[in-house]
Amino acid sequence: MSDVAHPAAPDHPATPGSAVPPDYLHDGHTLRSWLFTTDHKRIAILFALSITLFFFIGAIAISVVRLELVTPAGDLVSDDTYNKMFTLHGIVMVWFFLIPSIPATFGNFLLPLMIGAKDLAFPRINVLSWYLYVAGALLTVVTIIAGGVDTGWTFYVPYSTMFSNTAVLTAAMGVFVNGFSSVLTGVNFIATTHVLRAPGMTWFRLPLFVWAMYATSLVMVLATPVLAMTLLLIVVERWFDLPVFDASRGGDPLLFQHLFWFYSHPAVYIMVLPAMGVASELIACFARRRLFGYSFMVYALVAIAVIGFFVWGHHMFVSGQSPYANVVFSFLSFMVAVPSAIKVFNWTATLYRGSIGFDAPMLYAFGFLGLFTIGGLTGLFLATVPIDIHVTDTYFVVAHFHYIMVGGTVSAFFGALHFWWPKITGRLYPETLARIAAVLMFFGFNLTFFPQFVMGYLGMPRRYHVYPPEFQIYHVLSTSGAALLGVAYVMPLFYLIWSFRWGARAGANPWRAKGLEWQAPSPPPRDNFLTPPVVGEPYDYHPPEGPTAAEEQVA
Amino acid sequence: MDERRREIWIRPLLTWAALCVLLAATCALAYVPMGRANLAVSLAIAAAKAGLVGVVFMRLFENNPLNRLAAAAGPIWIFVMFLLLFSDYATR
Ligand SMILES: [Cu+2]
Secondary structure: OOHHHOOOOOOOOOOOOOOOOOEHHHOOOOHHHHHOOOOHHHHHHHHHHHHHHHHHHHHHHHHHHHHHOOOOOOOOOOHHHHHHHHHHHHHHHHHHHHHHHHHHHHHHHHHHHHHOOOOOOOHHHHHHHHHHHHHHHHHHHHHHHOOOOOOOOOOOOOHHHHHOOOOHHHHHHHHHHHHHHHHHHHHHHHHHHHHOOOOOOOHHHOOHHHHHHHHHHHHHHHHHHHHHHHHHHHHHHHHHOOOOOOHHHOOOHHHHHHHHHHHHHHHHHHHHHHHHHHHHHHHHHHHOOOOOOHHHHHHHHHHHHHHHHHOHHHHOOOOOOOHHHHHHHHHHHHHHHHHHHHHHHHHHHHHOOOOOOOOHHHHHHHHHHHHHHHHHHHHHHHHOHHHHHHHOOEHHHHHHHHHHHHHHHHHHHHHHHHHHHHHHHOEOOOHHHHHHHHHHHHHHHHHHHHHHHHHHHHOOEOOOOOOOHHHHHHHHHHHHHHHHHHHHHHHHHHHHHHHHHHOOEOOOOOOOOOOHHHHOOOOOEOOOOOOOOOOOOOOOOOOOOOOOHHHHHHO | OHHHHHHHHHHHHHHHHHHHHHHHHHHHHOOOOOOOHHHHHHHHHHHHHHHHHHHHHOOOOOOOHHHHHHHHHHHHHHHHHHHHHHHHHOOO
């Protein structure tokens, strides 16, 4: 990556007498210039590299689990190792990949660009957020070296406080420290959206991705402290023998579940709201349509963020929680489906009469739309108390939340990666390979997780490494799907790295998209814009009352 | 200059002293047997500390409505948490 290979961006040729600032990738070449940067774009890259590393650690852990499950007998790893592997997979994927995935990378990179700002409101807090992530991640690595942890990612008491003799403390502290990274990112995004919008960028002109980041940040700031406190209580009970959750000494184990899910259900929305923001950008752009029902999309995002706090008890229907509370939480869980459904209908309505391009980002957006819908609808099954009692702790639940988090969020993550890759690197990715990877990811995903709905409904419990032989066919299907999924995840790693060096140069706006980020050069310089961006109506893909792109083609 | 000194030194230092007194009270009262009232007293002291921080350091009385709403979100969310927690604990 020498300077020679990167002449000045062709869309902004250097004119004599005016110095064109270097793009952010070339604004300093030392390691120091990266590790001590305050540029939101560089911090986004730092986050992207670290979460990619942890994505592969989590993926290796689950590969062991899936291979073990090919046969009904426990023949690949011991039961202890199996427990540690699915725990590692959960902890790493939830807190070190999914929670920061879209906000800390694309949110960091795009939020200032999309509102016409030079950076986030607190650039140093932004880089501190990355260092806290690294500190939490290192504690997780220490946990692995210390032999791992076997409590499941949920750290349920009394097992985690009284019985497990694995590295619970370092694991819990790793997540604890990482929580502060989330809070700082959230505070930064909220402040930035309030004070750094360019002139003319009113609240109801903000792109939905920005609204999604705003709603996500609210959840991060309001929910994460409760997780921190809960994990600290585990540490206090293990270390100082303070019986907070020990029923025999006046504590209450169910209190742990209440506090844990008060964070962890909203955490689902920390993972999926950003994906909804991405889907809104991609669908509008590739359908060449104004987003249908913009204001309702905004209200729905905020409604999901708020109502998402009122539903946590649906994780506790069989815990011994009172039947009255079960009814309340069941009802509230149905409520949160309403704004989610509004969003699905509005995305679909945006496609109507659109001129749809089937480029790779749009294929991922379609994948998101279908898989999120299946995940959401099976969530309604689980919100229904009698069905939930039948399928609690089975693979039905595992399939449901993977449809949301992997089918939904990870699809959107890859959609975002391809859509904004030209902006981030200044290069175009190879379209055909990208489409193959997108389709493969969709098939691999369904092959992995659809059989899990079936076997879960038939009674296959989660977190067991030995199982009755009648479930083997579903596990074999699931594991072969996981292999396809693995290929689909590794493919972009290769062709994107290739395109970073050898890909065709992207202009400022290869997709003819309407967001402000496309008015900046690709890749943008340190201060993002060479000239102040021109703010207009959001998603201005066709005149408000005029013909759509599709109708113009017919005429 | 006097106004500035009051703002930068005296106000925060007095508040810090008050917070320390309240902290000492929490520790001391933990050893005074008051039965169930112990919990209520501890929570009241905690609320007083939070109130001091909100009024002095966060300047909530002088702030614009949006920032006050943002600060109110914390107590409102804790209220929601307790409300729904007791939908379980009060009906077991
Ligand atoms: Cu939930």
